[in-house]
Amino acid sequence: MNVLMIENDPVDAELCVHALKKVGVDICIKLAQTREEFHASLAAPCDLIVSDYNLAGWTGLDAFEYARREGIDIPFILVTGALGEEAAVDCMKRGVSDYVLKDRLARLPHAMARALKEKALRDEHARVAEMVRERESKHKEELEARVAERTAQLEAANRDLNNEIDERRRTEKILRESQERFRLLVDGVRDYAIYMLDRQGRITNWTAGAERIHGFRAEDILGRHFSRLYAPQAVEQGQPEADLLRVTVDARMEAERLSLRKDGSVFLANLVLSSLYNSAGGIRGFSAVARDVTEQRRAQEALSHLQLQQQLILDSAGDGIFGLDASGICTFINPAGARMIGYEPGEMTGRVIRESFSLLVSGSGDGSNCPVDAARAQTLEPHSGAATLRRKDGASLEVEYTVTPILNGGEKRLGAVVVFRDITARKAVEKMKDEFTSLVSHELRTPLTAIRAALGLLSTGEMCSQPGKCLAMVKIGLDNTDRLTRLVSDILDLERMQSGKFRMEMKPCDAAQLLQHAAELMRPAAAARGVAIEAAAMPIAFAADPDRVIQVLINLLSNAIKFSPPSSTIWASAEHSAGSVVFRVKDSGRGIPAEKLSLIFERFQQVDASDARKMGGTGLGLAICRSIADQHNGRILVESEPGKGSVFSFFLPARVDSPSLDQSAAPEEAS
Amino acid sequence: MQKTILLIDDEEAIVMVTQATLEILAGWKVLTASSGAEGIKAAAAHRPDAILLDVMMPEIDGLQTLTSLRNAAETATIPVIFLTAKVQAADIRRFCDLGARGVIAKPFDPLRLSDEIGAILGWAAHARQTAPREG
Numbered sequence: 079m080n081v082l083m084i085e086n087d088p089v090d091a092e093l094c095v096h097a098l099k100k101v102g103v104d105i106c107i108k109l110a111q112t113r114e115e116f117h118a119s120l121a122a123p124c125d126l127i128v129s130d131y132n133l134a135g136w137t138g139l140d141a142f143e144y145a146r147r148e149g150i151d152i153p154f155i156l157v158t159g160a161l162g163e164e165a166a167v168d169c170m171k172r173g174v175s176d177y178v179l180k181d182r183l184a185r186l187p188h189a190m191a192r193a194l195k196e197k198a199l200r201d202e203h204a205r206v207a208e209m210v211r212e213r214e215s216k217h218k219e220e221l222e223a224r225v226a227e228r229t230a231q232l233e234a235a236n237r238d239l240n241n242e243i244d245e246r247r248r249t250e251k252i253l254r255e256s257q258e259r260f261r262l263l264v265d266g267v268r269d270y271a272i273y274m275l276d277r278q279g280r281i282t283n284w285t286a287g288a289e290r291i292h293g294f295r296a297e298d299i300l301g302r303h304f305s306r307l308y309a310p311q312a313v314e315q316g317q318p319e320a321d322l323l324r325v326t327v328d329a330r331m332e333a334e335r336l337s338l339r340k341d342g343s344v345f346l347a348n349l350v351l352s353s354l355y356n357s358a359g360g361i362r363g364f365s366a367v368a369r370d371v372t373e374q375r376r377a378q379e380a381l382s383h384l385q386l387q388q389q390l391i392l393d394s395a396g397d398g399i400f401g402l403d404a405s406g407i408c409t410f411i412n413p414a415g416a417r418m419i420g421y422e423p424g425e426m427t428g429r430v431i432r433e434s435f436s437l438l439v440s441g442s443g444d445g446s447n448c449p450v451d452a453a454r455a456q457t458l459e460p461h462s463g464a465a466t467l468r469r470k471d472g473a474s475l476e477v478e479y480t481v482t483p484i485l486n487g488g489e490k491r492l493g494a495v496v497v498f499r500d501i502t503a504r505k506a507v508e509k510m511k512d513e514f515t516s517l518v519s520h521e522l523r524t525p526l527t528a529i530r531a532a533l534g535l536l537s538t539g540e541m542c543s544q545p546g547k548c549l550a551m552v553k554i555g556l557d558n559t560d561r562l563t564r565l566v567s568d569i570l571d572l573e574r575m576q577s578g579k580f581r582m583e584m585k586p587c588d589a590a591q592l593l594q595h596a597a598e599l600m601r602p603a604a605a606a607r608g609v610a611i612e613a614a615a616m617p618i619a620f621a622a623d624p625d626r627v628i629q630v631l632i633n634l635l636s637n638a639i640k641f642s643p644p645s646s647t648i649w650a651s652a653e654h655s656a657g658s659v660v661f662r663v664k665d666s667g668r669g670i671p672a673e674k675l676s677l678i679f680e681r682f683q684q685v686d687a688s689d690a691r692k693m694g695g696t697g698l699g700l701a702i703c704r705s706i707a708d709q710h711n712g713r714i715l716v717e718s719e720p721g722k723g724s725v726f727s728f729f730l731p732a733r734v735d736s737p738s739l740d741q742s743a744a745p746e747e748a749s
Numbered sequence: 750m751q752k753t754i755l756l757i758d759d760e761e762a763i764v765m766v767t768q769a770t771l772e773i774l775a776g777w778k779v780l781t782a783s784s785g786a787e788g789i790k791a792a793a794a795h796r797p798d799a800i801l802l803d804v805m806m807p808e809i810d811g812l813q814t815l816t817s818l819r820n821a822a823e824t825a826t827i828p829v830i831f832l833t834a835k836v837q838a839a840d841i842r843r844f845c846d847l848g849a850r851g852v853i854a855k856p857f858d859p860l861r862l863s864d865e866i867g868a869i870l871g872w873a874a875h876a877r878q879t880a881p882r883e884g
């Protein structure tokens with residue numbers, strides 16, 4: 079332990095050292111006798127200062143205060159000869175550790191020990207205090223840091239909140255503006271009734287459009303149930319409740335409803351109801367949009383009716399009708415048209431006709447007369463022509479067609495409609511007529527040629543010297559004049575019969591009498607060819623034109639005579655069979671080839687034309703016979719075996735009171 | 750030189766008057782046949798200067814007869830004239846396409862018949878040729 083002793087009296091100093099040494103502690107004592115020594119000694123380490131109070135010119139208290147000023151806090155014990163108690167207490171108050179009277183130096187070690195102990199306690203206290211102070215300081219910093227952090231957080235949250243509030247204000251402003259625009263928009267809708275309902279179907283919102291369509295003002299209708307907008311019959315059927323239920327379940331419903339105006343008038347409305355949901359997903363009400371569709375429905379019905387009519391016309395048209403657009407694609411074809419060319423309508427529409435269906439024209443080859451090409455040509459005028467279309471099965475179809483362009487207002491061509499007609503049958507008829515005309519022409523010109531040439535020859539006088547040839551020419555002229563007369567007569571008869579202008583004169587007849595009469599008339603001709611006629615019949619009463627029946631029988635007998643070999647017999651009969659009178663004429667001539675059997679009743683269809691002419695026939699006899707049979711509702715048949723003969727059977731109705739016969743006879747009786 | 754004509758027609762009266770016309774008025778020799786088949790044989794046998802051929806005949810008609818004549822070497826070059834009542838333009842074209850030299854319509858004028866035949870065949874206008882007379 080280092081002790082600094084301040085003592086200017088060496089004796090006192092020695093006494094103190096002695097007292098200290100008694101303590102027995104290892105003490106290093108340094109003595110400072112002057113102020114300067116003291117000041118200097120303070121630089122060295124020191125554990126305790128013992129100072130005399132009364133120093134020459136200064137005091138122990140001065141030394142103490144100096145040390146304090148110098149920041150040295152070590153125990154300081156004053157040793158004094160006579161220090162009053164008051165002064166001693168004052169020193170103690172100032173911080174001196176203790177004081178020891180010089181006459182009681184024995185106390186010095188004790189005082190030293192106590193002072194050091196106090197110092198140790200004081201140091202410990204200071205250390206603890208420092209620790210406490212440090213801890214408090216640290217805690218305070220942490221606390222401040224946390225407070226600062228929290229404060230920053232709060233400030234940030236505050237900023238966010240402010241931003242959010244600003245944003246919300248902006249959004250609310252936009253929303254308000256949007257709602258206002260929407261309200262203006264909704265109120266501006268004039269053709270739709272837009273309104274809202276609560277969950278019970280009461281009207282909560284009513285727009286100008288709703289007022290215009292239903293006639294109710296907002297104050298009249300708000301709060302009322304929306305069934306007030308349904309027509310009474312719809313309300314009776316429970317439609318408002320059903321609609322409300324449906325929109326509740328399905329979230330949306332659309333239907334046409336008979337609706338009501340304020341004035342009581344009813345109109346058809348297209349109504350759309352939609353559910354409105356709150357944030358929790360529950361239904362908070364419904365929106366309703368209704369539109370008056372009366373006119374629209376009326377227009378639709380009119381259009382449908384028109385379309386149906388057009389479709390019916392197209393479907394029922396006998397002619398083929400198809401439409402092409404500007405690019406040649408078939409836009410429609412009617413069933414008749416499709417059927418004519420062998421397609422289903424569905425196969426044609428939507429396809430390019432020319433490429434897909436090869437509707438080409440025969441004859442021109444290059445298709446220049448094709449109705450499809452004509453339809454696609456840029457002409458604005460209708461165009462007609464004849465063409466040969468190719469059917470789906472490859473067969474040809476003769477048609478006449480008319481192409482009519484479809485024009486859009488002015489001169490813009492949208493496509494064309496082609497109407498075509500199957501003329502195959504007509505062509506066949508025309509061909510038949512041509513052939514028949516040719517036949518008639520031939521049949522008329524042949525006798526005329528003979529007559530003309532015979533007379534011409536005679537007129538030259540070149541044959542006067544040849545009376546035999548003259549007579550032959552005259553005979554040719556006469557024979558052919560007769561032939562021409564018969565021919566003209568037969569042609570006219572046939573024509574009149576077939577055109578219905580030749581009226582049968584129906585009378586009660588007896589079959590046996592008619593047969594015998596005809597046989598009698600033909601017996602001379604038969605005899606001339608060495609042929610016999612055997613006629614046998616029982617009396618059968620029936621109604622017919624007797625002259626025409628006899629004409630038929632004579633014709634049949636005449637044919638039989640012509641083709642019967644000499645010395646043969648012709649059998650003629652009349653009998654009643656299954657409600658008919660049947661006349662039969664049977665010969666044993668050369669018969670008719672099977673392939674001719676179906677033709678011999680046609681005009682100019684003799685088995686052998688030249689033979690027939692040689693026999694004086696016109697080629698029209700059997701055609702006339704059939705026509706007469708037809709006029710009597712009868713028929714005529716032939717059975718034949720070549721080389722063995724033929725049997726002609728002429729059937730006539732046996733009833734006397736046949737209505738058709740009476741009918742035929744009536745005009746005659748009237749006249 | 751006397752011309753020889755073969756007349757093929759199934760109408761007896763036509764054959765008679767035509768034959769008389771050409772023999773008496775033109776002095777030609779006229780052979781006759783009453784059918785196509787008979788005419789083809791006669792043509793091959795007699796090689797006439799020309800053939801007058803009817804069109805509408807039974808069995809083998811005039812057109813088939815002409816084809817047969819054209820197809821047979823011995824008759825292929827004999828000129829054929831149709832004597833027919835079928836005198837429409839289309840018919841005449843068809844006949845000529847088949848090789849007929851011409852068509853004379855029925856009824857014909859007997860006084861002009863030989864001239865018409867001569868004109869068609871390019872025969873020089875002829876004086877009446879002498880022919881054996883009947884009786």
